[in-house]
Structure formats: C-alpha cells, structure tokens
Amino acid sequence: MRLAKKQRENRVSYPASTERDLTAELPNKPAAVRVYSRSGHCAALGLDFDAKDRTPEQIADVAYDVFQAEALLDQAGAWYLTDHAHGGVHIYLLLEQPLPFLEARELVEAMAQRWATLDPSPHQSITSGCITVPGSPHKLGGHRELAISERSLRERVAGLRTPARALRQLRLIFRDEIRVVQAKRAAKAAHEPHSTPTVYEAGAGRVMGHRYLALAVEGDWAAYGYSSPSEARWAVLWSAMATGLSREDVAARMSDGRWAGLWALHAHRHDPWATFSGDWARMEPLFNASNTAQDSSVHTSDTSANSHTGGPSVHDTHGVIRAWRSLLHEVEAYEFPGARGWTRRLLLRAIAKQSHEIGSTLTATGVRGLSLATGMSPQTVALQLRELSTQSDPWIALTARARGREAAAYELRIPDRYADVAATVRWIRGKAHALRPAFEQLGAPAALVYEAIEHGHGSSPITIQSRTGLSRTAVTDALGTLSGWRLIDGEPTAGYWLTSTDADLERLAERFGITHARASKIATYRAQRRIWWAYLERHTIALHANDLAADAEILALLDEMRLHDPDPPPAPTGLSAVA
Numbered sequence: 001m002r003l004a005k006k007q008r009e010n011r012v013s014y015p016a017s018t019e020r021d022l023t024a025e026l027p028n029k030p031a032a033v034r035v036y037s038r039s040g041h042c043a044a045l046g047l048d049f050d051a052k053d054r055t056p057e058q059i060a061d062v063a064y065d066v067f068q069a070e071a072l073l074d075q076a077g078a079w080y081l082t083d084h085a086h087g088g089v090h091i092y093l094l095l096e097q098p099l100p101f102l103e104a105r106e107l108v109e110a111m112a113q114r115w116a117t118l119d120p121s122p123h124q125s126i127t128s129g130c131i132t133v134p135g136s137p138h139k140l141g142g143h144r145e146l147a148i149s150e151r152s153l154r155e156r157v158a159g160l161r162t163p164a165r166a167l168r169q170l171r172l173i174f175r176d177e178i179r180v181v182q183a184k185r186a187a188k189a190a191h192e193p194h195s196t197p198t199v200y201e202a203g204a205g206r207v208m209g210h211r212y213l214a215l216a217v218e219g220d221w222a223a224y225g226y227s228s229p230s231e232a233r234w235a236v237l238w239s240a241m242a243t244g245l246s247r248e249d250v251a252a253r254m255s256d257g258r259w260a261g262l263w264a265l266h267a268h269r270h271d272p273w274a275t276f277s278g279d280w281a282r283m284e285p286l287f288n289a290s291n292t293a294q295d296s297s298v299h300t301s302d303t304s305a306n307s308h309t310g311g312p313s314v315h316d317t318h319g320v321i322r323a324w325r326s327l328l329h330e331v332e333a334y335e336f337p338g339a340r341g342w343t344r345r346l347l348l349r350a351i352a353k354q355s356h357e358i359g360s361t362l363t364a365t366g367v368r369g370l371s372l373a374t375g376m377s378p379q380t381v382a383l384q385l386r387e388l389s390t391q392s393d394p395w396i397a398l399t400a401r402a403r404g405r406e407a408a409a410y411e412l413r414i415p416d417r418y419a420d421v422a423a424t425v426r427w428i429r430g431k432a433h434a435l436r437p438a439f440e441q442l443g444a445p446a447a448l449v450y451e452a453i454e455h456g457h458g459s460s461p462i463t464i465q466s467r468t469g470l471s472r473t474a475v476t477d478a479l480g481t482l483s484g485w486r487l488i489d490g491e492p493t494a495g496y497w498l499t500s501t502d503a504d505l506e507r508l509a510e511r512f513g514i515t516h517a518r519a520s521k522i523a524t525y526r527a528q529r530r531i532w533w534a535y536l537e538r539h540t541i542a543l544h545a546n547d548l549a550a551d552a553e554i555l556a557l558l559d560e561m562r563l564h565d566p567d568p569p570p571a572p573t574g575l576s577a578v579a
Contacts, residue, residue, distance in 0.1 A: 002130055003480075004030035004139060012139050014130050014513060017442045020484020030137050032130035035122050038257030039263035040219060041098035045108060046131035048119045051087035054140075058117070059087035063103035065115040066091070076169040078162040082147040083134045090131065090144070096161035100221055100233055101126050101264050107170065126218055126260045127511075185222050212239035213516055216253070219261025233265040237279055241287045246281045258511045323356045324412045326427045328352075328395065329455075331418065333469030340467070342444040346374045347384050348395055350434035356410055362399065364409040368525045372518060375440040385410070387513055393417055404536055428455055436502070437509035437518060445470055449478040450498075458496035 001022050002014040014032045022033070036042050049066050051058040066082070066089045073080055073093065076560045081092045095116065099107075105123045112120040122131040132138075134146045146153060171178065212235060221232035240250050253259040254266075254276070266272035313446040328335075328348060350373035351375055354363050367385070374381065385408070389398040393415040400409040414422045439447035448468040452458060457467040465475045482488040485508065490496035511513050 001025070001031045001033050003027060004032075014440070016128070017446070017481055018484070020480060022161040023150060023441065026135055026143075027137065030132055030139050031133045032136070034050060035129040035131060036101055036104075036126045037098070038260055038263075039267065040101040040126045040260040042101070042104050042123070043095055043098050043268075044098070045093035045095065045104060046122050047091040047108065047111065048092065048122055048131055049089040049091070049115070049119065050119045054087050061088060062089055062117045062243050065117045068113070069115060069118075072173060076173065076245045076373070077166040078170065079160045080132070080162070081153070083144045084147060085138045085142060085144045089134075091132075095159050095167070096163045099167070100267060101261070105220075106178060106181055107174065109169075109181045110174040112313050113177035114174070114181055121286075126264075162432060169532070182222070185220075197377045212236050213513075215260045215265075216240075216259040217513075219264035221265065227266045229268060233262070234279060234283065236262055236265070237283055238287060241283065247277075248281075251276065253510075256507070256511075258507070304471075317359050317361060320361055321412060321432075322427050323422055323425065324361075324395075324414055325349075325352050325432060326425045327414060327418055327422045329428050330421070330425050333467065336551070342448065343376060343380065344384055346444065346447075347376070347381065347388070349432065350374050351396060351410060352412065353432040353434050356432050361407060362413040363411075364400070364407040365531075366407045372521060372525075373434040375435045375437075430454065436505050437510065437514045440509075440511040440514050442485070443478070445474045446478040446481045449475060450482055450487065453482075453496050453498055458490065460490075460495060461492050464496070 001019040001020060002016070004012040004432075005015055005018060007013055013032060035046055037046075047069065049062045049069075051062045069091060070080075070082070073091070079094050082095065083090050084511070085579075105120070108118075108123040109120045111409075112118040119133050122129045132144060136144050138144060147342040193410070215221065215224060215232055215236050219229075219232075221229050224232065226232040226235065237250065250259070250262070251273075254263045263272065266275050269275040328345075332341075332345050332348075347370065350362060350370050353373065354365055355361055367381040370376075370381045370385075371378045376384075385396075388394055389396050391408060395412045395413060395415060396410045398408060399411050400406070402408040433451070435444065435447055445468075449464055449469060451469045452464050457463055458536070461472065461475050461479065464479075465472055465506045468475065470478070479488070487498070487504065487508075488496050506515075
C-alpha cells in the first residue's frame with residue numbers, strides 16, 4: 001500500500017516513497033493499493049467516481065453516473081463491489097482472469113468518455129496507478145465504507161468473479177467510446193514518431209531515450225506509432241543494446257517490475273521468455289554488424305560534470321578528508337539542525353565525496369555538478385555555498401572565485417572551535433556519500449536515518465533521533481519508508497539493521513526513474529555549458545579586465561551558469577530502431 005501525502009488545496013498524493021507492505025491493522029492515514037502487478041496485469045478494475053469539490057451538484061452527478069455504471073455491469077454479468085466516502089464512489093470490478101495493462105487502460109478510458117465523473121488515472125500507469133480501498137481513512141474524516149453487508153462481502157470475495165465473456169460484453173457496449181480512445185492515441189502517435197535510440201555518455205551511464213524507456217515501463221506501443229507489440233518490443237531491445245545492457249540486465253528489469261511494460265509486450269505470446277531469448281539472439285548479430293565501425297569509448301567517471309584544480313601536497317590527504325568527514329558526522333546534528341540543516345549537510349557530504357575522488361582537500365566544481373550529487377537545484381546549491389563559505393568559522397573556505405570557464409574553488413576546513421575534538425574523533429567507516437539517487441524519491445530524512453543505521457546507530461528510534469537531529473515524527477516516518485521498501489529490518493525494542501546494499505539502492509533509483517532523469521539533466525547541463533562557452537568566446541576579446549569587473553550582469557552569469565567538466569566526445573551516430 002501507499003500512504004497519502006498532503007498537497008496544496010487539501011489534495012493528497014500517494015508517492016512511491018510511502019509504499020510499504022499491507023498490514024492487518026488499519027493505517028492512520030489514507031492508503032491506496034497498486035492497481036497493477038509487476039507484470040503489468042490487474043486483478044480488479046478500479047472505477048473512481050470523484051466529486052472533486054463535494055458540491056451538491058457534483059455529488060448528484062456521481063450518484064447518477066454510478067447508477068448507470070452498476071446497471072451496465074449487471075447487464076453484462078459482471079461481479080463488483082462498491083464503496084463510498086464524502087460523495088465519491090469506487091466500484092471494484094473483480095476479474096476471473098487478470099487483464100493486461102493496455103486492455104484495462106483502454107476499457108476504463110472508454111468508460112470515462114461516457115461518465116464525466118469517472119477518473120481514469122488509476123489505470124493509466126503501471127508503476128504509479130493506485131486507488132484507495134474499503135476501510136482506508138479519508139482525508140476529510142471517517143473511512144471508505146462498503147455498500148454491502150459483511151456476509152455478502154464474504155460470498156463475493158470467496159469466489160465470485162467477472163468472467164471473460166462479461167468483459168467482451170462490456171467492450172461491445174463501449175465500442176464507440178473505445179474507437180474514440182484509440183483515435184486519440186493514434187493522433188498522439190502522429191505527433192511523437194519513434195526516433196533512433198539516444199545514447200548519453202554521461203556520469204550516470206549510457207541511458208535509453210525517453211520514448212524507449214517509456215515503452216519499457218508502460219508498454220503502450222500504439223501511443224508511439226508502432227503497428228504491433230512485436231515492432232515496439234524490437235525497438236526497446238535494440239535501444240537497450242545501444243546503451244550497453246546485457247541480456248541478463250534486461251531480463252532482470254523485466255522480472256523485478258522495473259520494466260513491466262516490456263514484459264507486457266511479451267506476455268501475449270505463449271512462452272514470453274522464449275520469445276525474449278529468441279528476439280535477443282536474432283538481434284545481437286544485426287546490432288554488432290551495424291556498429292562495428294563506431295567508436296565504442298565510454299566516459300565512465302562518476303563525476304563527469306566536475307573539473308578540479310587539485311590541491312596542495314598534504315601527507316595522507318585521504319586521512320585529512322576522513323577526519324573532516326568524521327568530525328562533521330559527530331557534530332552535524334547540533335551544527336545544522338532541523339529541515340533547513342538537511343540540505344547543508346548533504347552539500348558538505350558532496351564536497352567531501354569529490355575531495356576523496358581527486359585526492360585533494362581543494363576542489364573546483366560547478367554548481368550543476370553539485371546539484372547532481374545532492375538532488376538540489378543549481379540555484380539552491382549556489383546560495384548555500386555562499387552561506388557556508390562566508391560563516392565566521394566555516395567548514396569550507398572559498399579560495400578562488402569563478403571566472404570564465406573556471407569554477408570557484410573551495411577547500412575543506414576544520415573549524416577552529418573543533419580543533420581539539422578533531423584530533424580525537426573516531427573515524428567513520430564506509431564510503432563517502434552525498435545523496436544516493438534513490439533518496440531523491442524517498443527523501444532526505446530517510447537518507448539520514450539509513451546512514452545512521454549503516455554506521456551502527458540503529459539500536460533504537462531514540463538513538464537514531466539523537467544521531468540525525470531529526471524529530472521523532474520524521475524518524476518514525478523514515479523508518480516506515482525504509483521498512484516498506486525492505487531496505488532495513490527491525491523494531492523499536494530490538495533495533496534496526498540494513499537488509500540492502502548499494503546495488504539495491506541503484507535498482508530502486510532506476511525503478512523510480514531517477515537514473516534516467518539524472519542522465520537527462522547531464523545532457524541539458526552540457527548543452528547549457530556549450531552555450532555559455534560560445535558566449536565567452538564572442539565577448540571576452542572585446543572586454544578588458546576593468547570592464548569585466550564592472551559588469552554586474554556578467555559576474556552574475558559567471559557565478560550561476562558554469563559547468564566545467566571536460567567536453568565529452570559526441571554520442572555515437574547511426575543507431576536505428578529495428579522494426
């Protein structure tokens with residue numbers, strides 16, 4: 001289930017970060033369950049009739065549409081359950097055989113063409129589609145209540161399901177609306193033709209183009225102009241090969257739910273895995289032949305958006321950096337308390353991580369490189385760098401301002417007030433991390449709690465609270481999130497421990513779409529950097545040093561628009577999708 005998270009104007013959402021196992025106890029906030037399985041099938045259609053503002057007119061419209069819907073379902077021979085809360089109604093159409101994503105989505109969207117109060121969104125995404133169920137608390141108070149008795153519920157749950165012939169009857173009833181839905185999808189496909197796979201040689205790794213990744217996740221082949229699931233399937237596999245994924249990599253993504261859409265593109269075959277293996281075996285020699293003459297070099301640095309000036313020669317530089325990290329770890333809850341302090345702690349971690357990578361306490365990194373490492377916007381990073389470096393006894397010192405292509409340089413510094421403590425502090429174990437990508441979705445509190453447990457401070461919620469500086473509520477919510485995604489295990493009395501590795505966090509980040517989004521950001525930032533370099537080439541010759549110092553607008557651009565990683569070679573060309 002996923003728990004509700006408050007939004008503006010009394011709205012709620014059900015983000016992936018709140019997902020956890022169903023329990024026998026009722027949750028204390030609205031909860032929704034996923035509509036689709038990992039393979040992209042649903043066992044029940046969830047029809048959400050919504051009275052958005054709860055006006056008398058909207059409630060009456062919902063009641064009228066529900067009356068019509070129940071009459072049609074009875075006529076078709078379907079079995080269903082109905083619940084209600086504050087004027088809204090859900091109808092759960094129980095299915096004898098699970099329905100594939102595209103068929104379920106098409107039927108619900110067709111129903112929404114006839115009934116204006118029906119919201120089709122729960123069935124429009126394999127990964128995020130969910131609906132609140134009977135017994136769930138409602139955001140306006142009370143719970144969703146079934147419209148039938150407990151005895152009738154037991155009878156229906158015990159074995160009464162909607163047979164395939166009833167679904168065929170429903171498709172016949174809504175044949176005109178289905179044509180409208182299909183026409184809209186065809187019109188969308190006309191504006192979004194499939195293109196050649198995009199390969200980004202970026203720090204996040206080579207990634208598939210957006211359309212191919214969307215096909216792999218959702219499987220909606222018609223929306224991207226393909227004439228059949230087979231044609232779309234080949235395009236996705238070809239793009240996966242172009243990004244360097246192996247057959248085992250693709251199979252793992254199909255198995256664990258990350259690429260449920262690609263599984264759905266195979267599921268109509270008698271033996272989906274045999275189909276997948278056969279497709280891969282036939283495509284691999286074609287792909288290799290088409291790319292024999294291409295340069296296959298890949299930029300693999302984890303900090304591809306960074307450029308460093310190097311630092312002074314210091315004995316045991318990594319020891320100095322680790323001592324700085326350990327001191328920060330010891331006092332950060334006091335130094336940077338509350339939600340405002342979370343982001344500053346993550347930014348300092350990112351700088352320390354980069355210092356380890358280059359072996360120097362002095363680094364020069366563009367704000368966009370640090371943005372990628374922390375999940376914050378470049379503007380936020382720039383503001384916080386200024387704030388941290390201008391304190392009276394700072395953790396980082398600004399040693400050189402940004403000019404032209406050169407980034408501002410910052411050096412790690414142990415504050416004078418902690419000089420005695422730094423000499424005796426116990427070094428922390430493990431790698432240096434900023435914000436690991438999965439926690440962009442799960443949240444900074446979850447990242448800090450995970451890190452505390454990782455470093456052996458998970459004996460109780462009170463210990464975690466003391467170590468992280470978070471509130472008791474924030475710690476409780478973070479523990480629930482981490483447990484829900486099976487990243488940790490334990491209980492308040494026995495303590496908590498990790499049940500996951502960095503590889504698990506990487507898979508989760510990919511499932512959330514963060515890996516792909518990060519690679520897209522890198523591509524955008526590189527384009528912005530090239531524009532800025534072109535601007536400098538046009539104007540630097542005509543400007544003298546005094547003019548440059550007096551031009552406030554150019555100085556602002558120098559501070560805010562800089563990306564200083566070496567310009568990478570162009571992406572390979574000549575890749576094409578195979579139909």
